[in-house]
Amino acid sequence: xxxxxxxxxxxxxxxxxxxxxxxxxxxxxxxxxxxxxxxxxxxxxxxxxxxxxxxxxxxxxxxxxxxxxxxxxxxxxxxxxxxxxxxxxxxxxxxxxxxxxxxxxxxxxxxxxxxxxxxxxxxxxxxxxxxxxxxxxxxxxxxxxxxxx
Amino acid sequence: xxxxxxxxxxxxxxxxxxxxxxxxxxxxxxxxxxxxxxxxxxxxxxxxxxxxxxxxxxxxxxxxxxxxxxxxxxxxxxxxxxxxxxxxxxxxxxxxxxxxxxxxxxxxxxxxxxxxxxxxxxxxxxxxxxxxxxxxxxxxxxxxxxxxxxxxxxxxxxxxxxxxxxxxxxxxxxxxxxxxxxxxxxxxxxxxxxxxxxxxxxxxxxxxxxxxxx
Numbered sequence: 001x002x003x004x005x006x007x008x009x010x011x012x013x014x015x016x017x018x019x020x021x022x023x024x025x026x027x028x029x030x031x032x033x034x035x036x037x038x039x040x041x042x043x044x045x046x047x048x049x050x051x052x053x054x055x056x057x058x059x060x061x062x063x064x065x066x067x068x069x070x071x072x073x074x075x076x077x078x079x080x081x082x083x084x085x086x087x088x089x090x091x092x093x094x095x096x097x098x099x100x101x102x103x104x105x106x107x108x109x110x111x112x113x114x115x116x117x118x119x120x121x122x123x124x125x126x127x128x129x130x131x132x133x134x135x136x137x138x139x140x141x142x143x144x145x146x147x148x149x
Numbered sequence: 150x151x152x153x154x155x156x157x158x159x160x161x162x163x164x165x166x167x168x169x170x171x172x173x174x175x176x177x178x179x180x181x182x183x184x185x186x187x188x189x190x191x192x193x194x195x196x197x198x199x200x201x202x203x204x205x206x207x208x209x210x211x212x213x214x215x216x217x218x219x220x221x222x223x224x225x226x227x228x229x230x231x232x233x234x235x236x237x238x239x240x241x242x243x244x245x246x247x248x249x250x251x252x253x254x255x256x257x258x259x260x261x262x263x264x265x266x267x268x269x270x271x272x273x274x275x276x277x278x279x280x281x282x283x284x285x286x287x288x289x290x291x292x293x294x295x296x297x298x299x300x301x302x303x304x305x306x307x308x309x310x311x312x313x314x315x316x317x318x319x320x321x322x323x324x325x326x327x328x329x330x331x332x333x334x335x336x337x338x339x340x341x342x343x344x345x346x347x348x349x350x351x352x353x354x355x356x357x358x359x360x361x362x363x
Contacts (some may be wrong), residue, residue, distance in 0.1 A: 004227070016219040021206050023186055023199065037185065044183045044220070054221040055180025056187075057317045058209070061216040066164040068318070070263065070275075084313040096314035099234065099307040103270070106234070106307070110318030112164035112171070133270055135263040139245075142252035142260035142276075 007033045008043060012053075013148060019056065060110070062137075067114040069136040071121060072103035073128060080105060083128050092120045103133055170214065173205050178319050224279055225312060231280045233306035235290060236272035237299070238265075244274055250297050251276055256289040271303065283308065 004012070010033045020028040026044070027037040035043070047053045062068040075083045080098060087093055087107055096107040111117045125132045165171045172195060182190045188206070189199040209215040224232065239247050244262060251274070252260040259277040278293075280286040290306055293299070 012220060012222060016222060017217045018210075019181070019219045021188070021203055021210070021218070023188065023203075025187065026183070026185065041183055041185070048180070048183065050226075051223055052226045054223050054316060056183065056219065057180050057221045058174065058177050058206075058215045058218045059221070060164075060174065060318055061213055064212070064214045065162050065170075066318070084311075088314045091319045093314060094316050094318050096312070097309040098311040098313065099309050101305070101307045105313075106309075107314070112166065114163075131269070133266055135266070135270070135275075137261050138264060138273075139248070139262040140260075141248040141262070142257060 007035050011035070011040065011043065062110065063140065066110060066112050067117045068108060068110040069117055069121070069134055070106065070108055071124070071135065072101075072107075072133040073105045073124075073130045074103045075105050075128075075130055077104075083130065086127055087124060090120050090124065092116065169201075169205050170209055173202065173209070178317060180317070221317065223315060225315075228281055229279045231283045231286045231308065233278050233286050233290065233308045235276050235278060235304060235306045237274040237276075238271045238303040239274050239299075241273070247297065247299070248274055251293070254293055254296065256293060272305070278306070 011029060014032060015029055019025050022028065024037065026040045029035075030037045030040040033040070044053070044056065048055060060066055073083065073087070084096060084098070084105060087096055087105065090109070092109045092111045093107050094110055096105070098104055099106050109117055109120055111120065121132060121134055164174060166175060173191075176191050176195055181187045184190055186199070188202045191197075192199045192202045195202070206215075206218070210218060237247075248260055248262060251257055256278050257276045258279055259275070261275045262273060263275055265271055265273050278286050278289050280289065286308075287306065294304070
């Protein structure tokens with residue numbers, strides 16, 4: 001069983017928000033965590049491979065550029081796997097969870113434009129033939145800024 | 150059949166796949182390479198200089214078009230398998246104030262206002278509470294209700310039971326891979342044991358986050 005050690009935990013806690021934007025970012029991160037650059041690179045590669053982390057990524061602020069929304073479908077229990085796969089088939093869907101509610105399939109869409117979001121939602125409604133909730137953000141009070149471990 | 154009265158929030162600017170920021174976001178959507186000089190590697194792919202990649206990324210961050218750039222953790226894989234999206238029906242004239250205080254609470258990782266869709270959907274405020282176990286999350290929710298005196302307002306925790314997909318935004322179709330991370334991630338399948346030290350204090354959020362500020 002994998003166990004995070006103190007250095008690894010620090011690496012995850014320190015660098016979910018602000019990766020150094022300089023020639024050798026992993027060397028800077030290594031120094032802050034008492035690791036070597038190659039240890040950090042090995043560690044991150046291993047985590048990415050095994051699914052502990054999704055990627056080293058840039059999270060776009062859709063209040064400034066592009067567009068996103070949260071949507072939900074009410075899916076009959078025995079169809080949920082199939083419908084989830086249909087929804088996953090759209091590249092614009094980046095999170096897709098089953099949740100305990102009459103509206104039981106919840107997914108987040110992101111796209112370069114609002115027009116594309118609207119098109120995808122319409123296609124999902126047509127493809128699945130299920131009632132869909134479209135719940136775009138009205139106001140953010142606490143953004144996704146990472147996760148304390 | 151749809152209950153939606155159109156979009157309320159519309160972003161000001163589309164992502165243009167032909168301008169520098171769009172090109173860079175496209176190059177980053179599969180993740181920053183994990184090599185000694187990742188920005189140089191991206192630069193090679195684009196036919197840019199390393200400095201241009203660095204400058205453009207800094208500009209994206211400073212202008213807040215990129216909200217954060219860093220390690221994207223899969224909380225489920227780290228043992229945070231109980232995750233509840235708590236939805237609340239708060240009167241319109243109180244929702245701003247309630248949301249502000251909710252966002253300050255240590256157990257809350259996201260807090261967004263969204264539209265009601267009556268009669269099917271009466272809730273206008275959403276927050277996320279993560280934990281290792283369901284009872285722990287429910288305990289935090291009880292505490293939140295008490296701290297903010299929200300007893301009189303309808304609310305519901307929607308626990309996630311299965312994750313069908315978790316990946317970053319994909320703004321452009323890429324020939325090599327548009328479907329990374331697809332597939333069912335069962336709660337237990339990818340669970341990683343976290344030491345008691347790690348799970349000791351989710352309330353260290355502000356400390357941990359503060360440490361990430363530059």
